[in-house]
Amino acid sequence: MGFIQIFGVLFALFALSRAVIRYKNKKSTFSSMAIWLLIWLSVILVAVLPQTTSFVANLFGIGRGVDLVLYLSIILLYYLIYRLYVKMEDTKKDLTSIVRELALKGKKGE
Amino acid sequence: MDRHGPHNLWRGAYDAGMKKTYIVIPAYNEEKKIGDVIRGLRGAGYGNIVVVDDGSMDKTARVAERAGATVLRHIINRGQGAGLKTGIEFALRECADYIVTFDADGQHSPSSIKPLLAALSNQKAEVALGSRFLTKDSNTPFVRAIFLRGGALIFRLFYGVNLTDSHNGLRALTRKAANSIDIICDDMAHASEIVEEIARDRLKYVEVPVTITYSDYSKAKGQSTLNSFRILWRMLLNKLLR
Numbered sequence: 001m002g003f004i005q006i007f008g009v010l011f012a013l014f015a016l017s018r019a020v021i022r023y024k025n026k027k028s029t030f031s032s033m034a035i036w037l038l039i040w041l042s043v044i045l046v047a048v049l050p051q052t053t054s055f056v057a058n059l060f061g062i063g064r065g066v067d068l069v070l071y072l073s074i075i076l077l078y079y080l081i082y083r084l085y086v087k088m089e090d091t092k093k094d095l096t097s098i099v100r101e102l103a104l105k106g107k108k109g110e
Numbered sequence: 111m112d113r114h115g116p117h118n119l120w121r122g123a124y125d126a127g128m129k130k131t132y133i134v135i136p137a138y139n140e141e142k143k144i145g146d147v148i149r150g151l152r153g154a155g156y157g158n159i160v161v162v163d164d165g166s167m168d169k170t171a172r173v174a175e176r177a178g179a180t181v182l183r184h185i186i187n188r189g190q191g192a193g194l195k196t197g198i199e200f201a202l203r204e205c206a207d208y209i210v211t212f213d214a215d216g217q218h219s220p221s222s223i224k225p226l227l228a229a230l231s232n233q234k235a236e237v238a239l240g241s242r243f244l245t246k247d248s249n250t251p252f253v254r255a256i257f258l259r260g261g262a263l264i265f266r267l268f269y270g271v272n273l274t275d276s277h278n279g280l281r282a283l284t285r286k287a288a289n290s291i292d293i294i295c296d297d298m299a300h301a302s303e304i305v306e307e308i309a310r311d312r313l314k315y316v317e318v319p320v321t322i323t324y325s326d327y328s329k330a331k332g333q334s335t336l337n338s339f340r341i342l343w344r345m346l347l348n349k350l351l352r
Contacts, residue, residue, distance in 0.1 A: 096188045096296050100196045103162065103182040107200065 001048075008047035016040040129208055131227065132158045132201035135179070136193030137214035141168040143327065144214050148177035151212070154220035160200055161214070162193040170214075191300030195293040202288055209288045213279040215327065222320035226282035229316045236287040236313040237304075239273065240280035240320035248322040261341075265302070268345065269309035273317055277301040277341075280320050287313050298337060299344040306348070 023033035053065020062068045133156050161174040165187035175181045201209045229238040242248035261276025291307040293300045308315050
């Protein structure tokens with residue numbers, strides 16, 4: 001096992017324990033813990049047996065597992081940027097509404 | 111004021127009947143011009159002037175108040191579209207029949223308002239939009255003219271609204287139109303948004319010639335030509351996201 005693999009497993013175990021502790025302290029729901037468990041377990045799987053990604057990639061018609069991971073991350077990133085953009089627009093609109101209300105409030109009863 | 115004669119100007123406001131007319135002026139750091147603009151409007155017989163001070167760093171609010179306008183203050187800068195909407199909202203609450211939007215930088219002439227209001231009062235339209243290209247008197251710089259006309263062409267393609275001018279801050283709305291037009295874009299894209307709303311709500315519109323006087327001051331304060339691309343981008347996003 002290479003260093004990056006060991007590091008990956010250790011980090012995943014650490015993150016996994018955090019998710020379980022949060023659930024035990026009733027700071028997260030069972031479903032959110034389950035999702036995080038799944039994510040970190042699959043990270044461990046990929047770290048120990050990298051060839052599994054190639055197997056999944058082949059199912060999608062992509063040659064290498066690394067490529068699949070890259071494609072998926074780019075899609076995810078674009079989606080997150082979009083979500084962020086929408087959130088920001090909403091926040092700006094809310095901010096404007098507050099500023100507007102303050103401006104109008106100062107002039108009531110004239 | 112002398113160049114128009116006080117009687118003509120008084121009639122300008124009077125001809126709109128006994129209708130309550132509000133002039134809405136969004137202003138951001140306009141202390142140098144806003145006083146003259148307000149005095150010009152008052153001299154022309156328009157008494158209800160609302161200045162929305164959009165978080166100016168200078169004395170815009172104080173100068174405007176002293177000149178006799180009602181001043182609404184945005185505590186932070188939110189953009190021209192946001193300012194317009196605040197002013198329109200205020201005018202609606204004050205039971206305005208007609209709302210005129212006017213620029214703070216001295217580009218517009220108070221004498222242009224009368225024909226805009228006339229277009230509303232003889233019930234030709236719900237929205238009267240000023241066009242600098244229907245008169246020979248506007249000294250529009252060449253490059254600016256090309257972009258504004260290009261914008262008008264895009265309006266035709268996008269919304270099926272036929273205009274000659276595309277980003278003119280001088281317009282008049284009836285109460286009904288002001289109620290149905292919802293300005294969501296806080297920035298300069300509001301002009302195209304209003305056109306979009308005209309198309310969506312099927313509001314009757316008409317273009318009226320208005321004189322735009324470009325000065326070095328207004329050119330520096332106005333939007334840069336490059337900004338047109340940003341506005342086009344916003345229009346595309348609006349079309350996609352709604």
